[in-house]
Structure formats: structure tokens, C-alpha cells
Amino acid sequence: MDTKEQIKRSLSIIDVASLYVQLKPSGKNFKALCPFHSEKTPSFSVMPERNIFHCFGCHKSGDIFTLVQEMENLSFPEAMDFLIERFNLPVERHRRESDHARSSLDAFATANESALRHFRANLMDDEGKHARNYLAERGISNTTIEVFALGYAHNNWDSLLQHLRKDGADLDKAVELGLLGRNREGRVYDRFRGRIIFPILSESGKIIAFGGRTLFDDPAKYLNSPESPIFHKSRHLYGFHQARPHIRESGQAILVEGYFDVITLHQFGVRNAVAALGTALSGEQVHLLNRYTDEIYLFYDGDDAGTQATLRGVECMLTHNVSPRVMDCGKDRDPDDFVRSDGPHGIKERIEAAEDGFRFLLNHFMEEMDPRHPEHKRNALNQVARIVNEITDPIVRQEYRRRTADAFQVDLRHLPPEHAHSPAVSNRESRQPLLISPSEKEFLQSLLASPAIFSEVRPLLDDELVNSLTSRGLLRQLMQRYSEASRRFEQMDGIWKDLSGPEAALLQEILLSTRDVPLNHESHCRRVENCFLSFQERLNKVRIREINSRIRVAERDNNPSEAVRLMQQKSQYLKKKYKVSKEEPFDQKGARESIR
Ligand SMILES: [Zn+2]
Numbered sequence: 396m397d398t399k400e401q402i403k404r405s406l407s408i409i410d411v412a413s414l415y416v417q418l419k420p421s422g423k424n425f426k427a428l429c430p431f432h433s434e435k436t437p438s439f440s441v442m443p444e445r446n447i448f449h450c451f452g453c454h455k456s457g458d459i460f461t462l463v464q465e466m467e468n469l470s471f472p473e474a475m476d477f478l479i480e481r482f483n484l485p486v487e488r489h490r491r492e493s494d495h496a497r498s499s500l501d502a503f504a505t506a507n508e509s510a511l512r513h514f515r516a517n518l519m520d521d522e523g524k525h526a527r528n529y530l531a532e533r534g535i536s537n538t539t540i541e542v543f544a545l546g547y548a549h550n551n552w553d554s555l556l557q558h559l560r561k562d563g564a565d566l567d568k569a570v571e572l573g574l575l576g577r578n579r580e581g582r583v584y585d586r587f588r589g590r591i592i593f594p595i596l597s598e599s600g601k602i603i604a605f606g607g608r609t610l611f612d613d614p615a616k617y618l619n620s621p622e623s624p625i626f627h628k629s630r631h632l633y634g635f636h637q638a639r640p641h642i643r644e645s646g647q648a649i650l651v652e653g654y655f656d657v658i659t660l661h662q663f664g665v666r667n668a669v670a671a672l673g674t675a676l677s678g679e680q681v682h683l684l685n686r687y688t689d690e691i692y693l694f695y696d697g698d699d700a701g702t703q704a705t706l707r708g709v710e711c712m713l714t715h716n717v718s719p720r721v722m723d724c725g726k727d728r729d730p731d732d733f734v735r736s737d738g739p740h741g742i743k744e745r746i747e748a749a750e751d752g753f754r755f756l757l758n759h760f761m762e763e764m765d766p767r768h769p770e771h772k773r774n775a776l777n778q779v780a781r782i783v784n785e786i787t788d789p790i791v792r793q794e795y796r797r798r799t800a801d802a803f804q805v806d807l808r809h810l811p812p813e814h815a816h817s818p819a820v821s822n823r824e825s826r827q828p829l830l831i832s833p834s835e836k837e838f839l840q841s842l843l844a845s846p847a848i849f850s851e852v853r854p855l856l857d858d859e860l861v862n863s864l865t866s867r868g869l870l871r872q873l874m875q876r877y878s879e880a881s882r883r884f885e886q887m888d889g890i891w892k893d894l895s896g897p898e899a900a901l902l903q904e905i906l907l908s909t910r911d912v913p914l915n916h917e918s919h920c921r922r923v924e925n926c927f928l929s930f931q932e933r934l935n936k937v938r939i940r941e942i943n944s945r946i947r948v949a950e951r952d953n954n955p956s957e958a959v960r961l962m963q964q965k966s967q968y969l970k971k972k973y974k975v976s977k978e979e980p981f982d983q984k985g986a987r988e989s990i991r
Pocket residue numbers: 429430431432438439450451452453454455
């Protein structure tokens with residue numbers, strides 16, 4: 396049994412989905428807020444019976460591997476490694492499968508981990524005293540230093556370099572990670588010097604980057620790791636790994652601006668705070684939070700820059716279909732000093748008094764305008780309408796347009812018109828091809844590359860089997876088209892309008908990839924045959940699982956005759972599996988028609 400199969404047998408989609416979303420039972424399935432798109436009502440469905448997920452909002456679907464690949468941004472072999480490690484599975488890894496990908500990723504991880512050890516040790520040495528005093532002055536406790544693994548970068552050019560060398564880390568990788576810089580002569584040097592170090596962790600707690608605050612008068616007060624193969628800053632939030640359980644528990648998340656805001660709030664018991672990483676909030680970061688809660692509070696500094704950041708934050712969330720709330724921390728204060736003076740109780744009050752994000756936006760633009768000048772009004776109205784028009788959900792957008800018109804006391808007709816709405820975001824999402832298993836992909840590829848196979852395979856494709864495939868919609872369209880076009884796919888055009896976004900994208904993807912499959916007809920037959928067997932086998936497994944649970948029920952209800960009947964049925968399915976794999980190869984003679 397290969398690694399993939401072993402992992403599949405050990406884990407259910409529920410185990411894996413629970414890493415990322417909060418599942419609520421819904422019939423025999425589970426529902427959650429979708430991790431791939433922002434939403435208020437859950438359309439992300441987890442189906443343990445078929446061991447898959449599917450989102451009815453953005454149409455993403457797949458199995459445990461695709462979920463991990465998407466969420467952790469990993470290749471397939473990396474996703475297998477991730478699952479083995481995360482769930483501590485007793486699986487023997489087939490070495491060659493991903494040695495290359497692994498060693499490259501391992502080298503990044505090793506360099507970061509080595510740097511982290513160095514920075515943490517520095518904080519405790521002689522030179523680190525300076526940094527310890529600084530943290531003590533800011534009231535950061537030792538426990539907090541531990542929780543956030545804070546460190547210190549020595550104020551010289553080669554402290555980390557020496558350490559990484561001694562530790563045997565890959566220096567090229569350290570340069571790629573931005574731990575080291577390289578000058579024109581090719582000499583490498585420490586990039587972080589004389590700085591308090593904030594390790595940036597991935598959602599699952601791996602060290603992926605660092606932030607550093609200068610303790611000297613470097614004009615760059617903060618320095619972050621650059622983008623790297625393992626760090627895409629718009630996808631992560633500072634403190635998220637630590638805050639995640641508290642966000643789950645409280646059902647609320649607080650977005651702040653700085654590292655110290657996150658840390659101090661945490662120390663004062665407000666543990667559901669996170670920060671964007673030194674940039675404007677991104678849609679991906681909104682999604683990340685939205686996977687756990689749609690009650691998101693913006694708690695930014697009480698100065699002009701903070702107000703501007705709040706406006707942009709509200710805009711970003713609204714256009715991603717999340718309505719945020721805005722907490723006021725008082726003129727010229729920041730969350731860090733707010734919680735020191737007012738404590739967690741003060742935070743609670745501010746949460747209760749938080750203003751609706753859209754209201755905040757409206758008020759801001761209305762206060763800014765001078766009512767004596769009608770053109771000011773037009774200007775303010777345009778600014779609000781520009782944001783509202785970006786909201787992709789048509790119902791929500793209409794509602795906000797109405798509220799805007801009311802607030803400005805104008806007729807709805809006088810709002811700047813909506814764009815002919817093919818909204819940018821949902822469009823991009825719907826162009827994502829449907830995610831299907833590799834064998835389904837091969838199956839469709841070969842069918843399209845060598846349609847004559849269709850006449851052979853068609854009688855075997857009963858409803859139940861087709862239904863068990865993710866690409867069933869596409870497959871049905873193909874079956875119909877094949878019979879209408881008298882056994883050739885000559886009228887593909889008609890297919891497009893019968894397929895929805897992700898399915899159409901899948902068809903396109905497959906048509907494109909069939910060009911790269913220079914197999915002859917016989918090889919396509921073999922491929923289709925193998926795929927078909929794997930579908931059949933998968934379906935049989937599902938049936939057997941179902942029967943097993945019915946047997947358990949029968950036993951529990953003390954119904955031995957029913958249990959016996961089910962066991963007989965089960966043994967038939969077990970036999971059927973063998974029968975298929977031995978006795979139903981396709982007759983290839985009839986399938987030699989050549990295709991245009
Ligand atoms: Zn979705």
C-alpha cells in the first residue's frame with residue numbers, strides 16, 4: 396500500500412478540516428465558514444462518507460490532500476509530509492517520492508529554526524541585556540517573551556552568519572530567506588542587527604519569517620523578512636498561531652497594527668488579537684480570520700495614520716463580504732497603552748461600544764465634507780459609493796447603496812452607477828478549475844484525447860459511480876454530447892454554456908493538458924481502465940463503510956438477522972471488487988476509430 400493510501404486510511408476529512416475551520420454537524424455532514432472565500436453563512440460542507448469537502452459558495456472541493464495543499468500552500472508530496480507529521484502517523488515514507496522538494500523546504504526550515512535559536516539565546520547573553528531592559532521598560536513579562544519566542548539580533552554584521560555556519564545551515568537559503576544579505580562583492584552579512592526579534596509563525600506554528608524593531612537609531616524602525624518560498628506576507632497574520640484557540644473560543648478577533656499591540660494585549664489576557672504584517676490588510680488575511688469568526692474588530696491607533704488604516708481595513712473587509720466593527724482607542728493612544736491603563740475590562744467596554752464599520756466609513760466622509768459646498772457632498776458620496784460598488788455580494792451591495800443614499804439624503808438613482816458587475820473577486824474565484832483527483836483527471840484526459848473509448852466505458856458508468864466522482868457534471872455533459880454528436884466530440888461548443896465556472900475551467904484545463912499527453916489509443920485505453928478500476932474500488936469502499944456502520948447499528952439494536960444479511964451484502968461487495976479488477980478489461984478492438 397502506498398504512502399498516500401496509508402494516510403487516507405488513517406485520517407478522515409473531519410480530522411483535517413478541523414485544523415482550519417470550526418465544524419458544525421449538519422445532517423450526516425458538517426458545515427463551516429469557507430476557508431477559501433469570505434462569507435457570513437456557512438457553505439463549506441464536509442462529507443465524511445465520501446471523505447471530501449465541497450464549498451457551495453466558491454465551488455472548491457477536494458480531499459484531505461487538496462485541502463492541506465491549498466491551506467498550507469504545499470505541493471502534493473509536501474502535503475503528505477505535513478499530514479504525517481501533524482497527526483504523527485505511523486507511515487513509512489517512500490523516500491524518493493519527494494526527496495527534492497523536501498530537502499529544499501527542509502533547508503529553509505532548518506535555517507529559520509537555527510536563526511531562531513540564535514536570536515533567543517542572544518536575548519539572554521551580555522549584549523542582550525540592553526534588549527531585556529528595553530522589553531522590561533515596555534512592561535513585557537518573561538512569560539510573554541516565552542509565548543512569542545522573542546529574541547535579539549546582535550548589533551554587528553556577522554553574529555548570525557557565524558552561528559549559521561557553525562550550525563551547518565545552508566547559507567544560500569538563509570540569503571533567500573532574508574536572514575542574511577549579500578553585497579556586490581558577494582560577501583554575506585547579517586540583515587537583522589541591533590533589533591528585538593519577533594518570530595512570525597505560520598498558522599500551524601512553523602517559523603516562517605522574522606520581524607525586527609531597532610534598538611538603535613536605524614531609520615528603519617521595523618524590518619521584516621522579505622517574501623520567500625515559505626513566506627508570503629499577505630497570507631499571514633502576526634500572532635495568529637497563538638491567538639487561534641482564543642478566537643475560536645471567544646468567537647471574536649481583534650485586528651491591531653503592531654507587534655507590541657498583539658503582545659501586550661495577550662499579556663493582559665486579551666488573547667484574540669492579531670496584526671497584519673506591516674502592510675495594508677489583504678483579502679487573504681480577511682479570509683484567514685473569517686474562517687474562524689465573522690465578528691472582527693479593528694482596533695487601530697488613535698491618530699490620523701490609524702484612522703486612514705481603519706478606513707482601508709473597513710474597505711477591504713466590506714469588499715470581501717465581512718462587515719467589521721471599529722473600536723475606538725482614544726485620541727493619540729494605541730492599543731498597547733490603552734490596555735495598560737484601562738485593562739481587559741476597558742477593552743471589553745470598547746468592544747461593546749464598537750461602531751459598525753460601514754457607519755464609521757459613512758461618518759468619516761460626511762464629517763469631512765463642508766455642507767455649504769454641494770460639490771463636497773458629491774465628492775464624499777462618490778468616495779463611499781466607490782467602496783460600496785466593490786462589494787461582490789449583490790444583496791449586500793444593494794443594502795449598502797440604499798444606506799448610503801439615505802445617509803446623504805439623495806435619491807438612490809443619483810449614486811454613481813454600479814459597474815456592469817462581473818466583480819473582480821468572485822470572477823477570479825469562479826475561474827478556478829474544479830479540484831479533482833489525479834485519476835479523475837487522467838480519466839477525463841484520456842476520454843477527450845481518444846473519445847472512441849467512450850463507447851466501451853459508457854455501459855459501465857452507472858449513476859452511482861458517476862455520482863461518486865467530483866467531475867460528474869462534466870462527465871454527464873460529455874456523455875450526452877458524445878451520443879448526440881454520433882460518437883465523436885465534434886460539438887464541444889455547446890458544452891461550455893451547460894457548465895458552470897469551475898467545471899468549465901476544469902474542461903478547459905483538461906483540454907489544454909491533453910495536448911501534452913502524446914499517448915496512443917491503446918495507452919489511453921489502459922489508463923482509462925486503471926482509472927475506472929480505482930473509481931470502482933473507491934465506490935466499493937464507500938459502500939462497505941456504509942454497510943459497516945449499518946452492521947454496527949443492527950448489532951446495537953440487537954438485530955442479528957439484519958446483521959447477517961448486511962454481512963452477506965458486504966461480502967458480495969468485497970468479492971465484486973476482485974471481479975472487476977480481474978475480469979472486466981475493455982475490449983480494445985472496437986475502439987480504434989481515429990479522432991480528428
Ligand atoms: Zn468557499
